[in-house]
Amino acid sequence: EPEVTQTPSHQVTQMGQEVILRCVPISNHLYFYWYRQILGQKVEFLVSFYNNEISEKSEIFDDQFSVERPDGSNFTLKIRSTKLEDSAMYFCAGGNTEAFFGQGTRLTVV
Amino acid sequence: GESVGLHLPTLSVQEGDNSIINCAYSNSASDYFIWYKQESGKGPQFIIDIRSNMDKRQGQRVTVLLNKTVKHLSLQIAATQPGDSAVYFCAENAFGVSGTYKYIFGTGTRLKVLA
Numbered sequence: 001e002p003e004v005t006q007t008p009s010h011q012v013t014q015m016g017q018e019v020i021l022r023c024v025p026i027s028n029h030l031y032f033y034w035y036r037q038i039l040g041q042k043v044e045f046l047v048s049f050y051n052n053e054i055s056e057k058s059e060i061f062d063d064q065f066s067v068e069r070p071d072g073s074n075f076t077l078k079i080r081s082t083k084l085e086d087s088a089m090y091f092c093a094g095g096n097t098e099a100f101f102g103q104g105t106r107l108t109v110v
Numbered sequence: 111g112e113s114v115g116l117h118l119p120t121l122s123v124q125e126g127d128n129s130i131i132n133c134a135y136s137n138s139a140s141d142y143f144i145w146y147k148q149e150s151g152k153g154p155q156f157i158i159d160i161r162s163n164m165d166k167r168q169g170q171r172v173t174v175l176l177n178k179t180v181k182h183l184s185l186q187i188a189a190t191q192p193g194d195s196a197v198y199f200c201a202e203n204a205f206g207v208s209g210t211y212k213y214i215f216g217t218g219t220r221l222k223v224l225a
Contacts, residue, residue, distance in 0.1 A: 004153075031211065040118075043154060043199060043215040056212050091153050097203075098144060099213050101153035 002026045004102035006092050012108045016081050021105045023075040023092030029100075033093040034067060034077045036060065037104075043091065049075065082109045118197060120220045129187040131219045133200035138181060142203035144213065145174055145185045147196045154199060154215075157185070187221075195223045 005024040013019050025032055034046040047057040047067055054067060066078045075094075079086055087109045093099040123129045135143070141162040146154035160167045160174045160183075167174050173186040183200050197220050201213040 006153075033212065035215075042217050043148075043201075045212050045214060048212050093213075097142060097211070098156060098159055099201075100156055101146075103153045 004092055004094055004100055006090075006102035006105050008105060009103065010106045010108070012110060013082055015084055015109055019079050019082055019107060021077045021079075021090050021092075021107070023077075023102055024073060025075055025092065025094035026100065027073070028096075029094035030096050031055075031094060031099070032069070032075050033099060035091040035093060035101075037089045037091065039088070046077075046090075079107075082107075084109050118218050118220045120222060122222045122224055123190050124224050125192060126189055129185075129190045129194070129221060131185045131187075131198050131221065133183040133185075133216045133219075135181050135183060135200065135202040135216070136214070137202060137204050138178075140202040140204050140214075142211075143174070143176065143183055144201045144203070145172075145183075146199045146201060146215075147194075148199060148218070149196045154201075157198075190221075190223050192223050192225065195221055197221070 007022045032049040035043050036046055037043045045058050047061045048055045049067055064080045069075045089104040089106050091101050091104045093101045144159045145157045147157050148154045158169045158172050158174050160176050165176050171188045175184045197218045199218045200216045203211050204214050
């Protein structure tokens with residue numbers, strides 16, 4: 001059964017460094033999403049991506065964040081200058097009407 | 111300062127009993143809903159969905175009920191098993207300003223199955 005794949009599973013980075021979180025969505029999906037979950041809290045919407053462009057973003061998704069789908073398969077989330085409060089699980093999801101989630105990348109900013 | 115995690119409502123049920131998890135959603139225009147199960151350290155796992163033109167949908171051991179009048183969803187799990195222990199989230203599909211969908215998650219309920 002196809003699944004959404006995220007790498008790495010855990011990333012530790014110094015504050016101020018750039019990180020790129022990677023996702024390989026399921027191939028026939030049209031909509032892609034990034035979500036964030038701070039430890040013990042609810043899953044928060046960051047951004048949706050459709051037809052190779054951002055379709056919607058939340059107030060969390062500020063100028064430090066960007067998304068790309070550079071080669072038609074990989075879907076990346078970049079955080080330009082990480083802050084301590086960016087530490088969270090980041091989930092990629094994709095679907096057509098439903099949304100299927102990857103296993104997440106745990107980002108730890110130290 | 112130290113960050114404190116959100117206190118999740120917890121439902122404890124005996125193995126073999128039925129579980130009912132409730133969720134209130136916010137947007138009366140939402141037309142599609144999903145229940146997700148999240149085990150510790152894993153991503154949300156799709157359980158069952160329902161469209162707003164239905165008020166009940168059944169899957170294997172799970173049933174979702176939708177009451178649009180009071181904007182309420184429930185997830186019923188029959189014959190709850192230890193493997194059902196997890197956090198359960200409802201998500202509403204809110205049609206965004208750009209004309210595409212995004213999923214807004216509820217707070218979540220922790221289900222504990224007692225042996």
